[in-house]
Amino acid sequence: MWLIVAFVGGTGFVAVAPISIAVGVIVAAVLVVAIGLVLTLGAPRIVLTNEDLRVGRAYIERRYVGEAVAIRGADARAARGPDLDGRAFMNFRVSVPELCRISIVDPVDPTPYWLTATRHPDELARAVNEGRVRD
Known part of the structure; x- marks a missing residue:
């Protein structure tokens, strides 16, 4: 599951990197953190x-x-x-x-x-x- 999260972050970077590498890194980090939080906090207790x-x-x-x-x-x-x-x-x-x-x-x-x-x-x-x- 975490490989998919990393893949989505990488995809976000690749999509935005042609515009700006710095923004691509930020987008990738935000995606990884957001999806990680959703997976962790959304798990049934x-x-x-x-x-x-x-x-x-x-x-x-x-x-x-x-x-x-x-x-x-x-x-x-x-x-x-x-x-x-x-x-x-x-x-x-x-x-x-x-x-x-x-x-x-x-x-x-x-x-x-x-x-x-x-x-x-x-x-x-x-x-x-x-x-x-x-x-």
């Missing part, structure tokens, strides 16, 4: 509290959160593709290949699980499982 779990704008009460499992490598590719349940809540990022699958135990919610991309799937799964409400 995962927030887990004693009351709820939030992934981006999605939210569920903690009592309806079941077991969480970290998924990596070929299993993550399969989870995003052939093994994916269309009813699941999905939060994928191209630049983050690891996933965490969080089961939903609400009897009236048709969503079987949440599947979210995270750079730390083991830590998220551990945190969800440690605070789970068990019957």
